[in-house]
Amino acid sequence: xPIREEAEENxxxxxxxxxxxxxxxxxxxEAALGGGLLALAGASVLIYIFDPGQSLSGYARAFTVVWxxxxxxxxxxxxxxxxxxxxxxxxxxxxxxxxxxxxxxxxGLLSGAFFAFLLGPFSEGVFALPPFWMLCYGVALLAxxxxxxxxxxxxxxxxxxAAFAGFYLQSSSAWGMPVSASLLMGLTFGGFHLIxxxxxxxxxxxxxxxxxx
Amino acid sequence: xxxxxxxxxxxxxxxxxxxxxxxxxxxxxxxxxxxTELKLSDGNLVTHLRxxxxxxxxxxxxxxxxxxxxxxxxxxxxxKAFEEYLxxxxxxxxTARP
Numbered sequence: 001x002p003i004r005e006e007a008e009e010n011x012x013x014x015x016x017x018x019x020x021x022x023x024x025x026x027x028x029x030e031a032a033l034g035g036g037l038l039a040l041a042g043a044s045v046l047i048y049i050f051d052p053g054q055s056l057s058g059y060a061r062a063f064t065v066v067w068x069x070x071x072x073x074x075x076x077x078x079x080x081x082x083x084x085x086x087x088x089x090x091x092x093x094x095x096x097x098x099x100x101x102x103x104x105x106x107x108g109l110l111s112g113a114f115f116a117f118l119l120g121p122f123s124e125g126v127f128a129l130p131p132f133w134m135l136c137y138g139v140a141l142l143a144x145x146x147x148x149x150x151x152x153x154x155x156x157x158x159x160x161x162a163a164f165a166g167f168y169l170q171s172s173s174a175w176g177m178p179v180s181a182s183l184l185m186g187l188t189f190g191g192f193h194l195i196x197x198x199x200x201x202x203x204x205x206x207x208x209x210x211x212x213x
Numbered sequence: 214x215x216x217x218x219x220x221x222x223x224x225x226x227x228x229x230x231x232x233x234x235x236x237x238x239x240x241x242x243x244x245x246x247x248x249t250e251l252k253l254s255d256g257n258l259v260t261h262l263r264x265x266x267x268x269x270x271x272x273x274x275x276x277x278x279x280x281x282x283x284x285x286x287x288x289x290x291x292x293k294a295f296e297e298y299l300x301x302x303x304x305x306x307x308t309a310r311p
Binding site for chain 1: 227230234235242246250302303305
């Protein structure tokens with residue numbers, strides 16, 4: 001092989017390996033789209049179908065079940081898309097990047113589950129949960145910042161700042177109530193993920209096109 | 214013509230180039246992760262790592278956490294050699310450009 005072609009080939013190998021080793025997208029754009037739509041659907045169901053005025057405890061149960069289902073389905077959706085992406089790249093699902101991401105995100109995600117347990121699933125305490133979940137999810141995403149693409153880091157910051165705003169708004173009487181809690185979840189877990197999916201989609205395609213064999 | 218002697222022959226081999234690249238991307242890599250990422254056999258990986266270690270490019274970290282684990286990291290000499298290798302590659306591409 002001529003020396004120039006060999007040099008270019010080696011530079012391509014280096015670039016490809018560096019990208020694979022240093023960039024890991026823990027939330028795929030497709031999963032964000034699916035998760036965002038699920039979150040919007042969940043918020044819509046809670047806002048338009050259930051009436052907290054009839055039974056607050058019933059609404060709390062519905063809130064727990066709906067968001068539990070949304071998180072479960074969104075998580076499965078993300079696992080499915082990450083699995084497909086790993087197969088397309090010819091990598092193991094539990095690649096070194098995946099293991100790094102899991103280790104980085106675990107404290108934040110476990111904290112979110114702990115707050116849900118602490119504030120009482122199925123009780124009226126769940127209406128105070130959205131800012132806690134936003135905070136924990138934002139921290140979990142930001143924990144991947146040293147190997148995540150920029151769009152995911154921005155998403156983490158959006159959740160963190162929205163959590164601060166959520167805590168602030170909860171201190172006023174109008175917020176922290178059932179419908180506003182559902183609205184906050186829809187706006188953040190729904191809206192933010194849809195915006196992230198839109199912004200990550202074309203950028204990821206460009207990255208793929210520039211990637212090595 | 215470009216002077217090929219400028220290319221570091223220790224790094225200029227696909228397997229070792231892969232190892233050096235991965236080690237340059239993170240502080241350390243376990244043997245298992247290197248093997249998975251580069252899709253090399255145990256024997257091949259051991260041989261390349263030994264060559265790089267002998268050349269002073271790679272340090273070996275042996276730890277016993279829940280089980281014994283061997284990790285590898287670039288030494289200062291290794292990082293410098295890798296950076297110089299990259300510069301030489303870029304020079305080749307630049308000078309050979311029509």
